[in-house]
Amino acid sequence: MVEYKWIALSNTTIGVLMASINGTIILISLPAIFRGIAINPLTSFQYLLWLLFGYNIVTATLLVTFGRLSDMYGRVRLYNLGFAIFTAGSILLFLTPNSGDTGALELIIFRIVQGIGGAFLFANSAAIITDAFPYNQRGTALGINQIAALAGSLVGLILGGILATIYWRYVFLVSVPVGILGTVWSYLKLKETSTRVKQKLDVWGNVTFAAGLTFLLLGVTYGLLPYGSSIMGWGDPWVIASMVAGVGLLVAFPFVESHVEQPMFRLELFKIRMFAAGNIAGFLRSVAYGGVMIMLIILLQGIWLPLHGYSYQSTPFWAGVYTIPLLVGFVVMGPISGRLSDKYGARGFATAGMFIVMVSLLALSTLPYDFNYLEFATILFVMGLGNGLFSSPNTASIMNAVPRQHRGAASGMRATLQNSGQTVSLAIFFTIIITSLAGSLPSALAAAVSSYHLPALTYAMEHISPTGALFAAFLGYNPVGAILQSLPSSTVSTLSTNTIAYLTSNTFFPTAIAPSFMNALRLSFYIASAMAVVAAVASLLRGKRFVYEESQMEGAARTEGRTGERNGRT
Incomplete structure (x- = not known):
């Protein structure tokens, strides 16, 4: 047995x-x-x-x-x-x-x-x-x-x-x-x-700990998202408030636990x-x-x-x-x-x-x-x-x-x-x-396409979201293809087939990033x-x-x- x-x-x-x-x-x-x-x-x-x-x-x-x-x-x-x-x-x-x-x-x-x-x-x-x-x-x-x-x-x-x-x-x-x-x-x-x-x-301990950790992790999560014109959300008032509340509750947690009967x-x-x-x-x-x-x-x-x-x-x-x-x-x-x-x-x-x-x-x-x-x-x-x-x-x-x-x-x-x-x-x-x-990717992509003299394409590359580019790489997407799809057809039509193939190839974006x-x-x-x-x-x-x-x-x-x-x- x-x-x-x-x-x-x-x-x-x-x-x-x-x-x-x-x-x-x-x-x-x-x-x-x-x-x-x-x-x-x-x-x-x-x-x-x-x-x-x-x-x-x-x-x-x-x-x-x-x-x-x-x-x-x-x-x-x-x-x-x-x-x-x-x-x-x-x-x-x-x-x-x-x-x-x-x-x-x-x-x-x-x-x-x-x-x-x-x-x-x-x-x-x-x-x-x-x-x-x-x-x-x-x-x-x-x-x-x-x-x-x-x-x-x-x-x-x-x-x-x-x-x-x-x-x-x-x-x-x-x-x-x-x-x-x-x-x-x-x-x-x-x-x-x-x-x-x-x-x-321990009701008070549970509430304090769970709320503190939740607020802190929520703040961390949304701090990674773009906010307004910023590439990240660390300046978002809600993120700041969530982080402060989370840290405050976690700091208070040991004091709560030291005063309850059965922590x-x-x-x-x-x-x-x-x-x-x-x-x-x-x-x-x-x-x-x-x-x-x-x-x-x-x-x-x-x-x-x-x-x-x-x-x-x-x-x-x-x-x-x-x-x-x-x-x-x-x-x-x-x-x-x-x-x-x-x-x-x-x-x-x-x-x-x-x-x-x-x-x-x-x-x-x-x-x-x-x-x-x-x-x-x-x-x-x-x-x-x-x-x-x-x-x-x-x-x-x-x-x-x-x-x-x-x-x-x-x-x-x-x-x-x-x-x-x-x-x-x-x-x-x-x-x-x-x-x-954020400090180097948009300028690198813009420089890579500057020779095509297409302001719309250069502008799109200069304003690519680093968060989007990172998650695209993580999810197995080629973000350059998505950028081209977002441009007016009149702009894309001026690019040759070989140029589009190069920009959406397996080498252009990886080399740039x-x-x-x-x-x-x-x-x-x-x-x-x-x-x-x-x-x-x-x-x-x-x-x-x-x-x-x-x-x-x-x-x-x-x-x-x-x-x-x-x-x-x-």
Whole structure:
């Protein structure tokens, strides 16, 4: 008979795999989805950002609350509910009835439903594994679970590229059979092994935290959109107000928690050195690494793949294929580091992993835009090794450091910091890239067409939106074709067939965008590598190996020994 711990691991791994596939499958499928609902992605940035960020925003704001509820009402019960909600969201996405703006809003709402289910899954999977496995096997188990998360991310890229070419609705349908299987299996096989804690729900803490994080992430999201004549929205009064309100509420949150009877965010857990250092390192790692993948995808889709003969329509799929070395490196190292950390502790492995990530980011910054793929793949593989070396030991050390009755809250806190770091990372990298493009891309495009002596064409190039150009590259569109379509037919008719073919070729736009993009990308890599170093330092400061159960048993043994000595003396 299969031991229960393996049943728990396999089921939670399926849940994490499904949720992570869903997170990236939409990245590759957005062009097909936007065509399917008749939305122009080059003029609908707000829908694009909400489809990308909405899931993460909802998940991040709910993780801690759901972790606390799981401690109160049972981790398995709420994990099972998450599977069911996630599956329902997938079905709703597949059935999206309308098109146009209404269809886009429906997709966003149904993605939010998925995000609610995903929050239940992410908040409880690590806690369920920790409950099921003895402390000397948790690193290995969590390593396998972490592999599923990254594997799902890359499988989603490839699967999205395949399904989107067939029918855009299949992108959402693919989660349904997995979700139904996981829901039935979890209800039948998972057991409630956690000890429920009789507590009250922290209403004020929940409201303060959720509202603060929501306002902050909303401000970040809309700050990436154009505002008036500005290429970005950081000067928008609503964005400023949202950011100020979000930061203010998050600053007030610790004070609220220190005055409620039973706080949701157990700040006392940060007094545990291993827990605090592991979470700080994990957050910084998410900020350093969270936006790297999407930046690499834009590099591949917008520049490298077109220059190597791939059509814009096919670049989303091939971008997923060409990032597989990252997955391979993680798959190789994840279980090994998890198993070794069970024996020797997390500090050395997690610290070394972040230093490897730092070196990999610096190596990426040295590559030209028309790089040699073997060199690029090698760097990605090494980066995958570094991430595998860090992730499993770091997660295991966080979960090992807390008492059993607080594992749900601890898991939710860990996942919240990780998801928030990823969203902040995307905002930072997008801001750097768009700001850099704004300074040089329009003038470069205008100079490239100035020899045609067509004022309308030159004017259109000078006023191209850097945000639109960036998202066009990300979505596999050639924005020059869209510019030509927007010009009067009298202007376009003066261009020869060869000229139009050149302007819309696979080389014109990538060559024009490459210098500005690479300068910004290198700056992003430098910032990410600096954060990786700080994450490594935080990891190094976590101290020696610490397991809460072991410390309790050692304390009990010492007490028993002292009692025996006193009895012997009497």
